[in-house]
Amino acid sequence: MPVPAKRRSSSKGRRGRANKGLAKKTLAKCSKCGKPTMPHHVCPFCGNYQGKEIIKSKVKKKAGSKK
Template identity: 35%
Template sequence: MAVPKRKMSRANTRARRSQWKTSAPTLVSCPNRACGQPKLPHTACSNCGQYDGRQVLAV
C-alpha cells in the first residue's frame, strides 16, 4: 500500500484541487410542443409531466 513519505504542502494541495471543476447540467428542451421548457435528459418534464410522449406525472 502506497503511503506518502512527506506531507503535501498547502500550495501543492490547492494547485492539485484547482483542477476539480464543476460543469453545468446538460439540459434539453421538452419535446412537448405546448411546453418546451428545459429539462434533464431521460427524465420526465417537471412542468408538463410527460416522458417519451406519454403523461407519467400528474401535474
C-alpha cells in the same frame, strides 16, 4: 537536473483543482412545453415523457387555481 524557478504552492494547486469536477449539466427540451428538462427524465413541469402524460403535473393545478 533543472529546477523550476517558481514552485506553485500546494494550496494554489489544490484551489485550481477544486473546480475541475464541475461540469455543465446537459439539458434537453421538453417536447410538449419546451422547458429545459433532464434527458431521459419525465418533465417536471408538465409530467410528459415521450409524448405521454406520466405524472399529473402540480404546476398545471397551481396555474388553474390562481385567483
